[in-house]
């Protein structure tokens with residue numbers, strides 16, 4: 001598989017504290033990659049560096065052979081859904097979705113926009129104000145608004161953490177099928193191991209600004225490369241499994 | 254926060270240059286002038302000022318009457334706020350009181366003095382009703398009443414806001430813990446509010462100390478610093494260097510006061526979360542505070558009552574027959590109508606440009622990562638410290654020879670600089686509470702920064718923008734102290750015209766144009782309230 005995005009030796013300090021320490025990894029075209037790690041490990045910072053919002057102190061970002069390191073955010077052509085969605089409350093759902101349309105020639109055509117709206121099942125909610133939408137609906141509106149700009153890479157910061165149970169699963173599937181159907185390279189920040197393992201092709205585990213392990217879900221589960229991965233990722237899943245086993249009995253274990 | 258864009262830098266530089274030219278430079282000139290005399294640079298002016306017995310007396314009077322007024326305003330403001338927040342008083346009555354208490358803010362302070370004369374003077378309305386002269390109003394008493402009326406709304410608003418963020422659940426908790434009434438009051442009300450109480454006192458003191466309108470109309474035999482300053486600058490023998498010294502001396506308590514306000518803020522409590530709490534029932538408390546607050550507001554309004562009555566009577570208080578002649582003659586006087594139009598013009602321009610500058614400054618300060626953006630907070634603090642009279646005199650000294658002299662522009666600029674702080678803080682407050690990612694989102698969706706501000710930031714803070722404009726407008730309409738030094742025959746505005754009419758004893762005209770200011774402000778206020786309501790409902 002060809003690599004679309006390469007990060008080389010990325011480091012970042014805030015107020016003399018090392019937040020990201022020598023991060024290097026590569027992402028293939030159309031892959032879904034999760035950035036997994038505990039709170040404060042530097043996931044959002046790394047995502048913002050890829051986006052171009054935060055400047056890194058050292059390192060290089062290569063996209064399709066060209067060096068993006070000094071390319072400003074807007075010229076990179078990536079887009080993000082923020083954790084709190086950052087929807088514009090003065091506009092209704094539809095106007096939020098098409099907000100970027102008039103600004104870019106490369107943005108989605110009217111048919112494509114309709115396609116996104118239908119795919120995300122937003123038709124009945126288009127005229128609603130942002131305040132009238134549920135969490136899951138807001139999430140989908142924000143996703144649609146971002147997709148309309150036809151981003152070269154889609155970045156999602158904790159897209160599921162504000163959602164509960166059933167909605168979480170359905171959004172998860174949608175994100176997966178969007179990435180597959182539109183061949184969209186997607187980077188997702190999460191702190192939930194189960195989420196990371198079930199949604200992604202590759203997982204980058206970060207702890208205290210360093211890479212703990214980078215690999216496919218299978219690899220991580222079967223060959224945890226160090227104590228941290230074993231203790232914090234695999235252990236959690238075992239506890240979950242134990243809980244379910246206690247509730248339902250043998251056949252679920 | 255979005256990355257810094259060149260256009261942000263441009264606006265930043267423009268705003269800072271404005272303040273450099275129209276706030277720092279004039280103040281600098283003022284300082285320089287205060288040290289200048291025939292021999293060159295010296296502190297002779299500062300020495301000679303104290304050889305003037307009047308000046309010593311005036312300083313002492315100012316301190317005394319301002320402190321007394323601040324004390325009374327703080328107590329009354331507290332009782333009113335307490336009545337509104339901590340009693341089970343009839344709800345509609347609470348909102349009436351809340352509205353009525355701020356009525357004086359719609360009038361120039363110079364009007365207060367005349368209202369007091371016509372209410373409490375020897376022939377005054379309230380004196381007649383009482384059947385005898387209550388006390389001598391020309392001097393300490395009159396000034397005290399005027400200052401209290403002037404500062405009570407501000408003190409009340411400050412305390413009212415603070416009360417809003419006091420968690421009343423603790424009143425219940427304290428009761429459950431077995432605290433007595435006094436102890437409970439001290440712990441749950443006084444302690445959380447102690448900083449604000451101090452703040453209300455300091456604010457009232459500064460306002461009184463630096464006000465010109467009230468002593469201008471009432472002072473006479475009782476010299477205060479503000480009237481001394483006016484005498485020295487625009488009296489029969491103007492002495493600009495002496496004036497500069499007095500202005501600097503007026504700045505000192507103001508500076509000290511602002512510093513004190515900052516210190517007092519630290520005493521304030523911050524509760525995490527406020528729950529709506531049912532207050533314990535207490536008949537006597539409710540009745541007592543109901544009575545005190547109604548009496549306070551009625552007393553205050555009764556002083557102004559005469560203003561609404563006198564212009565319709567032939568020769569108040571001697572001939573009480575109804576007539577329209579004063580009103581008609583006022584409106585027929587092309588002079589007065591022109592002055593009114595001038596005022597509207599200045600107030601509208603102040604509202605427009607003032608809001609633009611304050612809003613832009615607030616955006617740069619809280620929604621960008623621009624280097625040096627905290628300079629705007631310093632600018633705001635300085636602008637807040639400088640009393641109107643001091644600013645006016647600095648302008649007089651700096652721009653007297655320039656083409657700005659006697660223009661509308663200088664009035665508008667003076668107002669913008671003088672009233673900058675409050676709207677700036679309003680905007681900062683609103684803007685900092687909005688989602689910090691909007692600009693970045695807009696940029697990722699292809700907007701320029703201006704575009705996102707126009708399409709997203711502005712619509713989401715429209716209600717605040719309206720409030721800012723209304724603040725600038727109303728204050729520009731009523732201000733006397735700064736512009737009194739800057740108006741010319743062509744640019745005369747209502748508030749300064751009143752001073753002139755006083756000279757000719759034309760009191761009916763004074764009341765008619767005061768009413769004109771009042772109703773103009775009332776309309777603007779109601780209109781803005783209505784627009785704000787509509788925005789928040791949507």
Ligand SMILES: Nc1ncnc2c1ncn2[C@@H]1O[C@H](COP(=O)(O)OP(=O)(O)OP(=O)(O)O)[C@@H](O)[C@H]1O
Pocket residue numbers: 014015019037038039040041042043044045046191
């Ligand atoms: N602008 C900033 N200035 C100073 N420190 C910062 C800044 N942004 C992030 N940090 C610090 O960098 C560290 C990593 O932050 P980051 O937001 O990347 O963590 P995270 O992994 O996304 O955590 P969470 O799961 O809580 O969102 C934290 O210690 C944070 O306090």
Ligand SMILES: [Mg+2]
Pocket residue numbers: 043044045
């Ligand atoms: Mg984060």
